[in-house]
Structure formats: C-alpha cells, structure tokens
Amino acid sequence: MDTQQAVADAAQHEANEEGVESRRDGSNKITLGPGDSLDGKLNYNGHVTIQGQAQGEFRVTGNFEVGSGATVKALIEGSNVTIKGDVEGMLTARDKLTLGKNAKLSGDVTVKRLQIEDGASLNGHVRMGSFEQSSGS
Amino acid sequence: MTENETSVVMLGPRDRLIGELYIEGNLRVSGTLEGQIEATGDVDVTEAATVKATVTGREVNVSGQVNGAVTASKKLVIGRGGSIVGDVRVPRLIMQDGASLSGNVSMGPKVAAEFAQAAAAEPTPAPVGVAVAVVQSATDGETAQEKAKPKKR
Numbered sequence A: 001m002d003t004q005q006a007v008a009d010a011a012q013h014e015a016n017e018e019g020v021e022s023r024r025d026g027s028n029k030i031t032l033g034p035g036d037s038l039d040g041k042l043n044y045n046g047h048v049t050i051q052g053q054a055q056g057e058f059r060v061t062g063n064f065e066v067g068s069g070a071t072v073k074a075l076i077e078g079s080n081v082t083i084k085g086d087v088e089g090m091l092t093a094r095d096k097l098t099l100g101k102n103a104k105l106s107g108d109v110t111v112k113r114l115q116i117e118d119g120a121s122l123n124g125h126v127r128m129g130s131f132e133q134s135s136g137s
Numbered sequence B: 001m002t003e004n005e006t007s008v009v010m011l012g013p014r015d016r017l018i019g020e021l022y023i024e025g026n027l028r029v030s031g032t033l034e035g036q037i038e039a040t041g042d043v044d045v046t047e048a049a050t051v052k053a054t055v056t057g058r059e060v061n062v063s064g065q066v067n068g069a070v071t072a073s074k075k076l077v078i079g080r081g082g083s084i085v086g087d088v089r090v091p092r093l094i095m096q097d098g099a100s101l102s103g104n105v106s107m108g109p110k111v112a113a114e115f116a117q118a119a120a121a122e123p124t125p126a127p128v129g130v131a132v133a134v135v136q137s138a139t140d141g142e143t144a145q146e147k148a149k150p151k152k153r
Helices: A001-028 A131-135 B111-122 B128-136 B142-147
Strands: A029-030 A039-044 A046-050 A053-062 A064-066 A071-083 A087-088 A090-099 A104-106 A109-116 A122-127 B007-009 B015-021 B025-029 B030-041 B043-045 B049-060 B065-067 B070-078 B083-084 B086-089 B092-095 B100-107
Touching: A029 A039, A039 A046, A046 A053, A104 B070, B007 B015, B015 B025, B025 B030, B086 B092, B092 B100, B100 B111
Parallel strands: A029 A046, A039 A053, A046 A064, A053 A071, A064 A071, A071 A087, A071 A090, A087 A104, A090 A109, A104 A122, A109 A122, B007 B025, B015 B030, B025 B043, B030 B049, B043 B049, B049 B065, B049 B070, B065 B083, B070 B086, B070 B092, B083 B100, B086 B100
Antiparallel strands: A109 B092, A122 B100
C-alpha cells in the first residue's frame, strides 16, 4: 500500500512540475548570483536578475533587476527595471523604472514611469512619457 | 533659526507672479508663476500651480507643473501628480510613482559638496556688490547697503 501511495504521489508531483514549467515557458528567468559575472550581449525572452557583475548589452522582454551589491555597466532594456545596486549606462524601461534606496545610476534614461526612493542617486538625462519617439534612437 | 525670521509667502490659485522673486523664508505656490524664484527655505508647488520659472530652494516639493530648472540644496520631492520639465540639481531626489520628469538630473554627494562649497563661498562673490555699495554710500549711505544686501548672487 505504501509503495503504491508513493508512486501515486510521485506521479502527482511530476504533473505539478510540468504544469509549473509550462507556465514558466511564458516567462523564463535568469538569475546571476552574487559571485557570478556576465560579459557580453544578451537578448532574452523573459526576466533577468543580476546580483553579481555584468557588462555589455542586455535587452529583455520581461523585467530586469539589479540587486543590491551588484555592479552593471551596460545598455539595459526591459519592461520593468528595478535597480538596487550600481548601474552605469543607457537604460530603457518600457514600463517602469524603480530606483531603490541604495541605487546608483549614471546614464541616460528613457522610461514611461519612474519612481525614485530616498537615498537613491541618479546622474544623467531623463526622458519620460513619449516613449515611442525614443525607441527609434 | 530665530535670527532669520522665516517668512512664508503664499500664492493662491488665482494669484499670478511674473518676474523675479527672492525670499528669505518659505514659499508656497498654488497659482501661476513665471520668471525666477529663489527661497532660502522650502518651496512648495501644489497641484493647482503652474510654474514656468527656475526654482531654487532648500527643500522643494513639487505636486504641480514646473517648467524650468530646479535646484534644491537639501532635497527635491516630486509628488504623484508632479511634473518637471527642466534640469534638476539636488543632493537627494525622491520621486513618487506617477510623477513625471524630463531633463538632466545631477545628484548625489558631489552635488551636495558643491552646495556646501557654494554656501561657504557665498561672501566672496560679493566684491562687485560691495564696490557699488561703497561708491553709492558716499551719496546715500543706508539705502545703498540695503540694495546690496538682497543680491546674494
């Protein structure tokens, strides 16, 4: 009896996992840990979170997050961009850019919405609203 | 703080000011303002306000429309309905979701240090004004000094 139950449980788990994966297909996710680094160009259909170091050019269809302690020198494009670490480079957020309280961002920014928490630092040109025009440049 | 009596200037929704304004104290704008404003204290731009001016203050709160450069020596807060079109120079910036900003933003410790330097160096750019005051004081003493005083920059 016990073994049968175990098998049944396992089958259920598999089904669940498949379900989760199929949902994930719509929104893939990459996470670079604190010790990880990335240098290069990335076009990604999903969300990206960086907690380590990254350099290059990143265009993602989903959200882009730079964790606290992370250092990114790159061109960044994403729909929601959240920054809690150090970022240097051009940044485009198709929807919203959020600068956390320890965020440091230097570079030109094109966003639809912008939220800056107290303690965050921003140096650069900000363009808001007229997003369609800027995507061509 | 008692030595410079903090005056509060309020411009109501139907008030309009076109020109240059210098206040030793706080300013609260709900009306229309065009030109140049500088306050030693805090500047509040409320939701009803339309400001087409360069704005300088210690702590600047924007909930209305501002068209012009904004400088705050302490911090700038852009509220939910606030909108700034112009360059911003502040040591600290808080921006709520829904606020709008278009322009160059310079901030952080560097800017804060510049403000500290500017405050320390404030007496030195006076020579021009002092020279004028000295020349004029030969003719009429007190009024010339009074004239020279508010022109800090």
